[in-house]
Amino acid sequence: MRVDDTILGAILLAFAVAVVAYAQTFPTLGGMAFGPDLFPTVIGCGLGVCGIGLMVTGVVRRRSRNGGPWIDVAPWMRSRDLAGNLLAVLAATLGYILLSDWLGFHLTAMAILALLFLKLHVRLLILIPFAIAVPLIIHYAFYSLLRVPLPWGLLTPIAW
């Protein structure tokens, strides 16, 4: 998804203004000219200059080409299948964040693997063994060997 430089610049400028404005609320230590607000302010100003620059080049370019689309539609935006792939990956990650504590690592990981495999048209013959084996291998490597406390969730009674 490619947006016109004008829009990109406007987004950066808005963000920059917010950063600078918020940075002004940071306290300064008595007598010091430079406090915690200095770097955010400098960064915000830099971003603002980039934003303005992009807006200017965007407008100039649009004028020389007599307009054109504001947003270049990427192939995935035109295809329901590809856009679905993208959303599925984001939803799977979000799902893990929200569910893993309650459902536990194993069930959540198996579920998101199975769903993503299904979405990406992986054959059942590969889907089932991989969806089951991968979480178990990760469990062994990270939980058993590296002692990462992956949550057990619903499976706590049978934790090993």
Add this chain to the structure above:
Amino acid sequence: MEAIIGAFGLVLDLEVMLVIAASAIYGVMVGGIPGLTATMSVALLVPLTYFMDPVPAIAAIVTTTATAIFAGDIPGALLRMPGTPASAAYVDESFALTRQGKADLALGTGLVTAAIGGMIGTIILMAVAPQLARFAIRFSSDEYFWLGCLGLTCAVLISGSSVLKSFASLFIGLFIATIGIDVAVGHPRFTFGSIELLDGVSFIPAMIGMFALSEILRTVARGARVRGPEQGSVGNVFAGIGRILLRFRLNVVRSSVLGTGIGSLPGAGADIAAWISFTLSKRFSKKPEAFGKGAVEGIVDGGSANNAAVAGAWTPALVFGIPGDTVTAIAIGILYLKGVNPGPLVFTQSPDLVYAVFVAFLCANLVLIPVGFAAIRLSGLVLRVPQAVLMPIILVFCIVGSFAINSTVFAVWIMLVLGVVAFFMEANDIPVAPAILGIVLGTMVEDNFMVTMLKDNGNLLGFFDRPIAAALGALTMTIWVYLIFRGVRDARRAGTTG
């Protein structure tokens, strides 16, 4: 000398050797799969290195990068799909050779020159880094402030993208670095009441998000399928290599030295080294007309330069703590987590660690030959792994890897948000590398700024009091002026050409 012997002892330990062997196999596999870059392979490795001692951790990173960069040649030659961006420069030459049924020649040349380039790069690193460190030991916060600025500036200078967009990326990275408790008075910045953000944005989930998750998103959005290789089987890859090396010996040396130099510039890595060496190769070739039709010369130059650059990138990383490329940016992050602060003091305080990096590099480039040979032989297998199976598995690794560092799902949030940000940045030609350098160097630049200001009672001219600082400052500012000039020129050109 004692340190070198000590370093051999550290590296030639069974555990480290196993780590090197495993990393070589891992690097070849990841590098050999189109779409998975060397940086991504290192980002995915980070959670594992977190649980290792510094020496095996560094050995793992070094070996993975060196082997992944070579392995990128394999799908490049067989499918015309470079496995990593570093192989893109000469992919047309190697694929043209494959079409003529000479895939073995293309891959063999790539493999042997990669190992030689890596060795030469390591030798230069071993010779230069300690000398530079001896010089850098006198540096104080003034010099480090300017070095940090110089590193950040180089990232913009070299990114090859529009100046405005590269600067925007840099500022985004610097902004991310300011999140959390500030260094001067301990005020929480941009945390919005979140306790987890007080420590700042954790580096590892940020890397995994920006390199791995964004790559997964790109791949599934493309819906790419892998096709079968052009040439079914590859013959003896070492046949005729000796003659090629003899004929192009000067090319190997030239491109290795050049690659090491380019690699040591902050922000410029193996891919840029390969492009520049390949371009020079074409320009100075006795047979420029052969290029595009399978010129072995181009593969020799590009192949040795990209692996030399991998070693070169470690020079500024070890000596100044300023990463030469995205991989060393990750490595510096890991060293900090392990309580090792890269910089000239490392050379006196833990010289064994520094020499261990050198020895690991030598081992990695030696291991590359047999592992690379096996990878070429098995290439048909690696190339047939469907991305539809791979991507969900990598996603689970990304999630667990982010979680593993602090055992909190908050890290998964960081990965998700920055992964989406990086995805949109790349879709709009905003390079990600300057942002990464911003995240890594932001705190260091601010720390050194504050220390210098306190020392000089808030007098900005204090940054030019010391001769080396003044020279570094002048250099940095000259580049700034040049970049502003280039930015204005780009904008004018955009107006005239549309």
